[in-house]
Amino acid sequence: MRTIFYSFVALVYTFLLVPVVMTVWGSVATSPMLTFPPRGFTLDWYRAIPAEFFAALTVSLEVAIATTVLATIVGVPAALAIVRGGFPGRSIVSAFCLSPLMVPTLVLGVAGFQFWTRAADVIGYNITGSILGVVVGQSAFTIPYVIRSALAGQANLDRSFEEAALGLGSSPIRTFFTVTLPLLAPGITSGAIFAFLMSLDDVPIALFMGGGAATTLPVKIFTSIQFSLDPQIMAIASLLMAMSLVLMIMIEAIFGLEKFFGIRKSSH
Amino acid sequence: MSGANSPAEPPHIEWRPSRAWLAAALPSIVLLLAVFAVPFLLLTENSFRLDEGLGQLSAEFTLSNYISFLTDSFYLSMLGRTFLMGLVVVLACVILGYPVAYFIARSSGALRGLSMFLVVAPLLISLVIRNLGMFPVLGESGLVNSILMSLRITSAPLVLLNNMIGVEIGLTHALLPLMILSLVVAIQSVEYDLELASASLGAFPIRTFFFVIVPLTRSGLLAGSMLVFTLAISAYTTPVMLGGNRVLVMSTFIGKEMLTVLEYGVAAACSVVLVTVTLLLTAPAARSRKTT
Numbered sequence: 001m002r003t004i005f006y007s008f009v010a011l012v013y014t015f016l017l018v019p020v021v022m023t024v025w026g027s028v029a030t031s032p033m034l035t036f037p038p039r040g041f042t043l044d045w046y047r048a049i050p051a052e053f054f055a056a057l058t059v060s061l062e063v064a065i066a067t068t069v070l071a072t073i074v075g076v077p078a079a080l081a082i083v084r085g086g087f088p089g090r091s092i093v094s095a096f097c098l099s100p101l102m103v104p105t106l107v108l109g110v111a112g113f114q115f116w117t118r119a120a121d122v123i124g125y126n127i128t129g130s131i132l133g134v135v136v137g138q139s140a141f142t143i144p145y146v147i148r149s150a151l152a153g154q155a156n157l158d159r160s161f162e163e164a165a166l167g168l169g170s171s172p173i174r175t176f177f178t179v180t181l182p183l184l185a186p187g188i189t190s191g192a193i194f195a196f197l198m199s200l201d202d203v204p205i206a207l208f209m210g211g212g213a214a215t216t217l218p219v220k221i222f223t224s225i226q227f228s229l230d231p232q233i234m235a236i237a238s239l240l241m242a243m244s245l246v247l248m249i250m251i252e253a254i255f256g257l258e259k260f261f262g263i264r265k266s267s268h
Numbered sequence: 269m270s271g272a273n274s275p276a277e278p279p280h281i282e283w284r285p286s287r288a289w290l291a292a293a294l295p296s297i298v299l300l301l302a303v304f305a306v307p308f309l310l311l312t313e314n315s316f317r318l319d320e321g322l323g324q325l326s327a328e329f330t331l332s333n334y335i336s337f338l339t340d341s342f343y344l345s346m347l348g349r350t351f352l353m354g355l356v357v358v359l360a361c362v363i364l365g366y367p368v369a370y371f372i373a374r375s376s377g378a379l380r381g382l383s384m385f386l387v388v389a390p391l392l393i394s395l396v397i398r399n400l401g402m403f404p405v406l407g408e409s410g411l412v413n414s415i416l417m418s419l420r421i422t423s424a425p426l427v428l429l430n431n432m433i434g435v436e437i438g439l440t441h442a443l444l445p446l447m448i449l450s451l452v453v454a455i456q457s458v459e460y461d462l463e464l465a466s467a468s469l470g471a472f473p474i475r476t477f478f479f480v481i482v483p484l485t486r487s488g489l490l491a492g493s494m495l496v497f498t499l500a501i502s503a504y505t506t507p508v509m510l511g512g513n514r515v516l517v518m519s520t521f522i523g524k525e526m527l528t529v530l531e532y533g534v535a536a537a538c539s540v541v542l543v544t545v546t547l548l549l550t551a552p553a554a555r556s557r558k559t560t
Contacts, residue, residue, distance in 0.1 A: 001473060009371045012364045013383075016390055016444065019401025022411065026404050034407040036414040070299075078296035085289025093293055100304045102547060104502030106519050107311070107539040108304070114314055114532055115307030117323075140304040143296055201394050203505040208526065218396040222509065229403060237397045244393050257388045 020241065027234035034229065045231040046239075053236045056220035063131055063206070063216060064199040067138045072192050075146030076184075082147075083154045097147050100140045109208035112137040116209070129211050137209035138202055142195035149194060153187020190255055197247070315536035323530040333537035347541075350501050350517040353436060357500040358493045360440040361447040365492070369451030370481065374460070384452075387445050395442060399509040402438050403429065406510075430512030438510040439500050446499070447492040454488020455481065498546045518542050 026033060030040030081087075082094045100108065113128055116136070120126035127133040161183065165175040206216040215223075217240065221233060251260050315333055318326040337343045372383050390398060405411045406428035413425040428434050458481060466476040482489070504519040511520060518538055525535035 005367060005371075008367050012368050012444075013386055015364070015441065017386065018405055018411065019398055019441065020390065020393065021401075022404040023397065023401040034404050035409045036404065036411045038404070074295040074299055077292035081289040081291075081293035085286070085293065087287045087290040093297065096305075097293075097296055097300060100300065102550065103304075103308070103543055104504075104519075104546065106502060106504040106522060107308075107543055110522060110526055110535055110539050111307040111311040112303070113526065114536065115310045118310060136303050139299060140307075143300060143303075147296065197392060201396075203396060204523075207523075218394055218505075221396050221400065222505065225400065225403075225509065226513065229400075233400065237400050240397060241393055248389055248392050251392075252385065257385055257392075260388075 023234050023241065024238045027231060027238040029231070033231055033234075045235040049232050049236050049239075053217065053220060053232075056215050056217040057236075057240075059131060059134075059210075059214060060200055060216040060218070063134045063138065063210075063214075064196050066131070066135045067142045067199050068192050068196045070135065070139055071142035071146040071195050072188065075143050075191070076150050076188055078143075079147045079150030079154065082151060094151070098144050101144045101148070104204075105141060105202060106204040108140045109137060109205040112140070112205065113208040128209050129214060131210075131214045133209040134206050134214055134216065137205040138199050140205075141202075142199060145195045145198060146188075146191040149187050149191025150184065153184045153191075156187075157183055186255065190251075190260055193247070193251060194260075311536045312540055314533055315540045317533045319531040319533040321530070323532050325533050333533055334541075337537060337541060346516055346518060346521060349432075350519075353432065353439070353517055354497045354501040356436050357439045357443060358497050360436065361444050361496050362489065362493065364440070365444055365447040365451055366482075369448045369455055370477075372448070373452045373455035387448050390441075391445050395505050396509070398442060399438055399506055402434070402441065402510060406434055406437065429510060430514050432511070432515050434510040434512075435507045435515050435517075438506040439503060442503070442506055443496045443499055447496050450488050450492030450495065451485060454485035458484045494549055498549055502542055502546060 022038075025038050027045055028041050028043065029038030030042050031038050078093075078097055082090055082097070112133075116128050116133065117126060120128075127136060157180075161179050162175055165179045166172065170178070201218065202216075203218050203222050206219045207222070210216060210219060217236070221237065224233065248257065251257055314325055316329045316331065318330055318332060320326055368383075368387065372380060372387070375383060403410070407413070408425045408427075408429075410428075412428060413422075416422045417425065428437065462480055462484070463476055466480045467473070471479070501517070502519060504523055507515050507517055507520045508523065513520075519542070522535050522538045522542070525531045525538070
């Protein structure tokens with residue numbers, strides 16, 4: 001009974017991790033792709049990664065940094081306003097700011113494409129097919145992610161620190177920058193990291209709003225495997241996973257992965 | 269989208285509440301209007317227009333996209349296929365996820381940390397790459413087939429890619445961590461004493477599991493299932509990659525209409541249907557969580 005249980009659990013873990021192992025293994029094997037077990041060892045596939053994949057990686061990083069910075073700059077004040085503001089309709093503002101998360105990213109991409117191609121007639125410039133287009137498209141989900149994370153951060157905030165600072169004569173602005181903001185930093189950081197990761201992960205929006213010189217790495221991999229599956233693709237994928245691993249270890253060290261995912265759930 | 273988490277009600281705080289704060293929320297509101305709300309309204313508007321070829325839409329409004337959706341067997345069978353796919357994925361995630369979630373919830377210390385890490389870590393790896401990794405596993409001479417053939421379970425390789433099975437395996441792989449996370453939280457809240465009581469009264473572990481753990485974790489199970497189902501039926505990347513352009517579900521159809529057929533009206537109508545279904549499924553779950 002016990003043995004069956006533990007074997008089943010081990011099998012599920014194998015299922016979860018085996019694609020990762022096979023990708024890395026396939027990237028260093030000399031035997032033909034997709035045969036098991038892969039044989040031989042070579043680093044040639046890494047040397048043979050086409051330049052366009054690195055160009056796509058650069059696009060991905062530019063997009064992710066731009067949309068994360070934008071989302072953080074506009075999202076954090078909005079989250080503060082939702083919790084602290086005295087204006088009417090705060091809960092409506094909150095619901096509106098989080099509502100894009102209820103919509104599949106595919107639909108966000110379709111809506112973005114249809115809107116901005118139509119808007120091009122009015123503004124005289126079509127942002128689809130450019131990096132700006134992808135950033136605009138992805139902001140529909142990165143801004144809500146940052147806001148949600150900053151809202152959760154404030155819910156856990158102990159206000160007595162601020163009251164103490166104010167009571168000791170610190171000005172509200174000084175209190176905000178020396179007490180409130182540092183206390184909120186973990187929530188803001190984890191929201192920003194999450195938005196960054198989701199931007200790097202996104203295919204549908206980047207597919208519809210980008211393309212051409214604005215092709216991100218996931219879109220590049222997504223479209224090229226429909227024609228051929230080369231070991232070079234496994235190599236660039238392994239490099240990207242190594243990046244994720246570094247980020248993962250950082251998150252684990254700063255927040256703990258479990259807590260990081262405890263307050264939010266991933267989306268695809 | 270991960271709508272299942274409804275926003276917490278903003279706590280009421282008496283610290284400098286002022287209307288001026290609205291200004292701080294304004295940039296987000298304006299941007300989200302421009303990048304989300306207005307495009308979505310236009311999408312809805314386009315769904316009421318007829319396609320006139322090459323992405324051109326009729327000037328007048330019509331219900332015909334929706335009428336054909338509700339009457340044409342092509343659309344109805346596609347909707348049915350999409351739902352069936354979602355159900356299979358939910359079922360697979362429940363069966364695979366419960367034992368792992370139980371294992372994590374009842375372990376402690378370093379073992380718990382590691383077993384949780386291994387579940388969560390794949391979520392941080394790009395979905396495209398996780399799908400890519402399924403090719404050497406599911407391919408004709410891949411891992412699964414070579415094991416099955418060497419054990420003489422099958423004589424010819426199974427076709428596990430470029431069809432619905434491949435898509436379902438891929439989606440299960442992508443969404444299983446979310447189901448496990450949802451179940452771990454639920455199982456943790458069940459007192460271990462209850463299991464001991466059940467065992468001391470003579471119940472076998474399996475009986476305890478089905479009659480104590482499962483009923484007490486019902487809400488976590490429901491929340492996880494809703495999340496997995498809505499994400500499965502709206503997923504685009506995995507059905508295209510592992511379905512090899514041969515699996516026709518709502519999302520892949522929308523993608524085709526947008527990229528190759530260029531029928532934006534039909535794509536818009538299908539998008540609106542997909543969003544509506546998602547909202548109908550997640551809204552009751554979100555409301556029930558608020559009341560409990």
